[in-house]
Structure formats: structure tokens, C-alpha cells
Amino acid sequence: MKMELVYASTRDAQERVTASQAILRGLANDGGLFVPTQIPALDVPMEELGKMSYQETAYEVMKRFLTDFTEEELKHCINSAYDSKFDTEEIAPLVEADGAYYLELFHGSTIAFKDMALSILPYLLTTAAKKNHVKNEIVILTATSGDTGKAALAGFSDVPGTKIIVFYPKNGVSPIQEKQMVTQKGDNTFVVGIHGNFDQAQTGVKKMFSDAALAKEMDAAGYQFSSANSINIGRLVPQIVYYVYAYAKLYANGVIAKDEPVNVVVPTGNFGNILAAFYAKNMGIPIAKLICASNENKVLYDFFSTGTYDKNREFMLTSSPSMDILISSNLERLIYRIAGNDAEKNAALMRELTTTGKYEITPEMRAQLKDFYGNYTSEAETAEVIRALYEKTGYVIDTHTAVAAGVYGKYKKDTGDVDTKTVIASTASPFKFTRSVMDAIDHKYDSMSDFELVDELSRIANVAVPQAIEEIRNAKVLHDTVCEVDEMPQVVKNFLKI
Numbered sequence: 491m492k493m494e495l496v497y498a499s500t501r502d503a504q505e506r507v508t509a510s511q512a513i514l515r516g517l518a519n520d521g522g523l524f525v526p527t528q529i530p531a532l533d534v535p536m537e538e539l540g541k542m543s544y545q546e547t548a549y550e551v552m553k554r555f556l557t558d559f560t561e562e563e564l565k566h567c568i569n570s571a572y573d574s575k576f577d578t579e580e581i582a583p584l585v586e587a588d589g590a591y592y593l594e595l596f597h598g599s600t601i602a603f604k605d606m607a608l609s610i611l612p613y614l615l616t617t618a619a620k621k622n623h624v625k626n627e628i629v630i631l632t633a634t635s636g637d638t639g640k641a642a643l644a645g646f647s648d649v650p651g652t653k654i655i656v657f658y659p660k661n662g663v664s665p666i667q668e669k670q671m672v673t674q675k676g677d678n679t680f681v682v683g684i685h686g687n688f689d690q691a692q693t694g695v696k697k698m699f700s701d702a703a704l705a706k707e708m709d710a711a712g713y714q715f716s717s718a719n720s721i722n723i724g725r726l727v728p729q730i731v732y733y734v735y736a737y738a739k740l741y742a743n744g745v746i747a748k749d750e751p752v753n754v755v756v757p758t759g760n761f762g763n764i765l766a767a768f769y770a771k772n773m774g775i776p777i778a779k780l781i782c783a784s785n786e787n788k789v790l791y792d793f794f795s796t797g798t799y800d801k802n803r804e805f806m807l808t809s810s811p812s813m814d815i816l817i818s819s820n821l822e823r824l825i826y827r828i829a830g831n832d833a834e835k836n837a838a839l840m841r842e843l844t845t846t847g848k849y850e851i852t853p854e855m856r857a858q859l860k861d862f863y864g865n866y867t868s869e870a871e872t873a874e875v876i877r878a879l880y881e882k883t884g885y886v887i888d889t890h891t892a893v894a895a896g897v898y899g900k901y902k903k904d905t906g907d908v909d910t911k912t913v914i915a916s917t918a919s920p921f922k923f924t925r926s927v928m929d930a931i932d933h934k935y936d937s938m939s940d941f942e943l944v945d946e947l948s949r950i951a952n953v954a955v956p957q958a959i960e961e962i963r964n965a966k967v968l969h970d971t972v973c974e975v976d977e978m979p980q981v982v983k984n985f986l987k988i
């Protein structure tokens with residue numbers, strides 16, 4: 491018998507569930523996040539890990555966290571997720587440029603790193619539903635400001651036992667983002683533009699989640715709601731895999747010696763990706779510094795440099811929109827941990843965040859953050875990083891990755907640590923943010939149309955246009971529903987024919 495790993499709420503010591511229950515529930519009753527009560531050790535020799543495929547590595551990592559999944563179940567989830575949806579068999583290749591190792595997490599169907607977790611979450615969720623004898627079909631409800639909606643649609647498209655409904659602000663997303671969503675294939679996918687902004691879409695979705703009468707009607711018709719939110723442990727665990735994989739490949743390729751530490755730089759928004767790197771370190775992967783990169787919304791940089799988290803500030807719109815965030819939800823998992831896994835202490839800090847918009851951690855807690863380094867990259871610096879790297883090496887990175895590369899430069903200057911091999915998480919394809927990227931390289935591109943820029947980027951970077959972009963060039967619009975905010979529940983019922 492293997493030991494069952496228990497998940498606890500970060501806000502209530504009494505609330506304990508299995509991995510599959512944590513995935514099904516998403517959030518704990520008290521608003522807390524589910525965390526593993528211990529981080530399992532990765533007791534597999536590096537020689538062996540170095541020879542493994544992405545899928546094999548995923549199995550070794552995930553089986554230690556999702557202990558109530560059988561081998562057959564977990565392998566089915568992994569093999570269904572990491573297949574030809576990715577445009578390379580390596581799934582997450584490493585590219586060396588200017589002395590750093592870029593871990594490309596954008597080879598999935600929507601060419602951004604959200605695919606790494608959202609391509610497996612649907613399978614984890616349906617498997618978890620089966621294990622817990624959920625009879626209903628799962629209906630995923632999501633509000634999106636652009637990127638998450640498309641990645642969730644692509645992940646859940648045609649997954650048996652699920653339907654997905656995405657609401658987006660009709661006039662609040664980019665033309666490319668809208669086109670990506672309204673051309674989504676799959677009989678179980680539904681996309682709705684609302685006359686309202688993202689906050690209204692989000693509030694409408696939250697209301698439906700807590701509408702008891704609606705839940706009853708849904709249940710009678712054989713449905714129940716679930717969420718693909720980024721705080722779901724089913725999104726966090728799959729993200730640990732690529733840090734293990736990257737380290738093992740560096741070792742296998744002779745870049746690093748046995749047990750040689752490496753730094754990891756992560757462009758951070760909701761703190762999910764860098765937390766996964768922290769968990770990889772805790773499993774035993776020799777990660778030296780966890781370098782947390784912010785854009786001009788530098789709440790996390792201020793937190794790491796002062797010990798105070800303060801969201802009371804102006805919200806900046808930047809060229810790295812997926813990091814435009816003032817409340818990094820997943821940071822709560824780290825706070826809980828440095829509070830000594832004390833749910834009461836953590837809950838008190840989170841209450842302060844809700845009421846005053848800020849909290850301060852103790853010196854004892856701060857002392858446990860010494861493996862983290864935080865800094866930020868301004869808009870002008872981000873553009874300069876893209877241009878300089880392209881001119882020096884020919885390699886083109888997107889704006890989010892450039893924020894990370896910029897912070898890595900500052901880290902080297904600050905600390906003098908120029909020798910430790912460093913992995914930079916590359917979270918989006920430059921083709922996803924073509925205009926900002928091309929504009930950074932040369933202002934002469936300003937007058938070109940979006941698709942002209944795509945072709946030009948392909949030419950100068952010597953990289954084929956990704957399938958995800960080719961697809962939307964001529965794709966048919968398959969979703970044209972638009973509604974008012976207060977019509978959202980009725981639209982859901984229409985789709986489900988109840």
C-alpha cells in the first residue's frame with residue numbers, strides 16, 4: 491500500500507481531502523486553497539530521469555502528488571494531454587541563447603504556457619469525478635479577459651463527459667483573442683460575448699456558481715458546474731513536471747554536472763508557475779535561486795524587498811497583459827507554508843488583504859524567503875531586451891519572457907552570480923504578441939497589419955508560423971452568441987437545453 495497524500499485548506503486546519511477531491515472542488519469551503527500536507531521526495535536517480543520522455547517524467551512527478559489515482563488512470567490522463575496537440579515531441583524544449591536556457595512552454599494548442607496545465611486538467615477532472623462517483627456531466631464555466639478562455643476551450647474541446655462555456659467581454663479582448671475563441675471547434679464548447687467588462691463577466695460566473703436554485707435545476711438535468719481556475723491543484727501539479735524535465739535534460743546533455751544547482755527565472759502573475767518551481771525544489775531538484783520577475787505591476791517585487799504585500803496602487807496596462815495582476819492568488823500557498831503551515835495565521839493575513847488591501851509578514855517568515863529573488867522590468871526595458879537578444883543571437887522572445895530575461899540581467903548585476911546555469915521560463919510564443927514584439931525590434935513595422943507582422947516575424951526569426959495562428963487566419967466563426975450580463979444564466983440553460 492502506498493501512502494495517501496492528504497491535501498489541507500490554507501485557511502482551515504480541519505478541512506482535509508484527497509487529491510481527486512481537491513481537483514473536483516477547486517477551492518476549499520472557507521475560500522482557502524488546497525495544499526499537499528507534505529511535498530513528496532523525487533527519489534528517482536537523475537541518470538534515469540535524464541532518459542525519460544516528457545510523459546514518463548510527468549508520471550514520475552504526478553504519481554507522487556495524486557496518490558489516489560491509479561497508474562492506469564494517470565497514464566491515460568498524461569498520454570491524452572501531451573500528444574500531437576503539441577508541435578514538438580519534446581513538449582517543452584530548451585533553447586540556449588546568450589548564455590541562458592529558455593524553457594519553451596508554448597508548444598501547445600494556444601501557444602502559451604497555460605496549455606501545459608489546461609491540456610491535462612480536463613482528464614484529471616473527469617477521472618476525479620468518476621473516482622468520487624459523480625454521476626453528472628461536468629460543465630466548466632469560465633470568465634476570461636482573453637488567454638485563459640482559449641486555453642480552457644482548447645483543453646476541454648471534445649473531452650467526453652464535459653461541456654465548457656466561456657464568457658468574454660464583447661468589446662474587451664483583442665481581435666486575435668476574440669477570433670481564437672469564436673472559431674473554437676468541438677461540439678461541447680460554447681463561447682459568449684457579453685455586453686459588459688471582464689469584472690462583470692467574472693461576477694456573473696461567480697453568481698451562477700453560488701446559485702442554489704440553478705444548481706438544483708442542473709442536477710435534475712444531469713449536470714454540475716466546475717471551474718478551471720488557476721488555483722486548482724490540478725493545474726499546479728502538472729506545472730512541476732517541466733522544471734524536473736528541464737533539469738534532467740540539462741544533466742543528460744552534459745550542460746550540468748551531477749547535483750549542480752541551477753537558477754530558475756519565472757515571469758510571474760498569479761504566482762502559479764514559480765510556485766511549481768518551488769515545489770520542484772522541495773522534491774529535491776537542485777534549484778538555487780527562484781527568481782520572480784514582475785512587469786510594472788510590481789507588487790511581488792515590493793513584497794520580496796519589504797515583507798509587505800500591498801495591492802493599493804494603480805493598475806498598469808502593459809505589453810505583458812497575462813502578468814497584469816495585483817492579487818497573486820497562489821502566493822497564499824507560500825504564505826501558509828512560511829507561517830509554519832498554520833491555517834489560522836494565514837487566514838488572518840488573507841482577511842487583512844481583503845479588508846485593507848495589504849498585509850505584512852513577520853521577520854521569521856521573511857527569513858524563509860531567502861531562496862527567492864524578486865525584481866521587475868519596465869516597459870521600455872522589456873522592448874530593449876527583445877531587441878538586444880534578437881540582434882545578438884537571432885532568437886525572438888515574447889514580452890512576458892522578456893520581462894524574465896530583463897530581471898535575470900538585473901539579478902546578475904545585483905548579486906554577481908553570473909556562473910550558475912539559469913533556466914528562463916518562456917511562457918508565450920512571440921507570435922501571440924506579434925505587434926509588441928515586432929515594434930520592439932524595429933518601429934518600421936508599425937504600419938503593417940497583424941497578419942503581415944506574423945509573416946514578417948516568421949521570416950526574421952526563421953521560425954514557421956505556428957499552427958494556432960495559421961488556423962485562425964481563415965477559420966470560420968462558429969460562435970456568435972452575445973448577451974446582456976443578467977441573461978447569462980438563461981444562456982447557460984439554453985445551451986444545456988434545460
Ligand SMILES: *Cc1c(COP(=O)(O)O)cnc(C)c1O
Pocket residue numbers: 602603604637757758759760761762763764812813890917918
Ligand atoms: C499566465 C501567464 C503568466 C503568469 O503565470 P502565473 O502562473 O500566473 O504566475 C506569464 N506569462 C504568460 C504568457 C501567461 O499566460
